[in-house]
Amino acid sequence: MNGSRDMTSKRTDYLEWQEYFMAIAFLAAKRSKDPCTQVGACIVNDDNVIVGIGYNGMPKGCHDDAFSWAKKSDDKLENKHLYVCHAELNAILNKNCADIKGCTIYVALFPCNECAKVIIQSGIKEVVYMSDKHAHKCNTIASKKMLDAADVKYRQFIPKKNKIVIDFSEIDWNNMSQLPETPVKRNKSAEEGDITITNGCEAVQHLQKTPEKRLKVKDNISIGL
Numbered sequence: 001m002n003g004s005r006d007m008t009s010k011r012t013d014y015l016e017w018q019e020y021f022m023a024i025a026f027l028a029a030k031r032s033k034d035p036c037t038q039v040g041a042c043i044v045n046d047d048n049v050i051v052g053i054g055y056n057g058m059p060k061g062c063h064d065d066a067f068s069w070a071k072k073s074d075d076k077l078e079n080k081h082l083y084v085c086h087a088e089l090n091a092i093l094n095k096n097c098a099d100i101k102g103c104t105i106y107v108a109l110f111p112c113n114e115c116a117k118v119i120i121q122s123g124i125k126e127v128v129y130m131s132d133k134h135a136h137k138c139n140t141i142a143s144k145k146m147l148d149a150a151d152v153k154y155r156q157f158i159p160k161k162n163k164i165v166i167d168f169s170e171i172d173w174n175n176m177s178q179l180p181e182t183p184v185k186r187n188k189s190a191e192e193g194d195i196t197i198t199n200g201c202e203a204v205q206h207l208q209k210t211p212e213k214r215l216k217v218k219d220n221i222s223i224g225l
């Protein structure tokens with residue numbers, strides 16, 4: 001194609017499902033306030049529909065600034081491990097369907113023993129993880145012991161790409177080839193039949209088509225139809 005994209009065939013560089021789900025887990029992790037470890041989790045059903053997302057954070061009502069994020073402190077009550085909800089727990093509690101039996105959970109770090117308990121009890125049947133860096137620790141060994149006993153499969157995700165970049169500037173909002181934005185609300189102050197349009201390009205197009213019609217300019221552009 002001499003470097004130009006073939007616009008008649010489907011793209012070939014689209015994200016595969018697994019990359020997509022793991023990337024969403026990583027994106028969710030960016031919401032975490034934990035200064036040391038940011039983990040996200042994404043639960044997916046058999047139809048590749050996302051049914052739950054979570055990241056590690058303080059419980060509702062326990063303000064991020066009021067509870068300690070320290071891993072070790074002289075004051076034993078100032079330890080984040082006493083308070084933080086792990087990503088897997090939050091993803092399960094955030095589920096948007098009746099149950100998640102048979103689902104798969106994508107998570108950056110191998111689940112700890114506490115999360116393994118919740119994963120098993122929720123009916124999740126597979127764990128796809130990125131890192132197993134705590135494999136030598138008791139809580140990971142215990143986690144695997146329970147997952148094995150409960151016949152929950154787990155496997156490491158090996159990415160095909162090192163990076164997935166989200167670049168908001170990729171979309172050129174001024175590009176006239178895009179469909180015009182859908183009008184979002186009625187302008188109550190305008191006369192009946194007027195409509196408020198938030199897309200300047202569309203307003204210009206309307207104006208060119210109907211020069212005899214009235215044009216009002218406020219925060220948005222209103223055009224009498």
Ligand SMILES: [Zn+2]
Binds near residue numbers: 113114
């Ligand atoms: Zn955990």
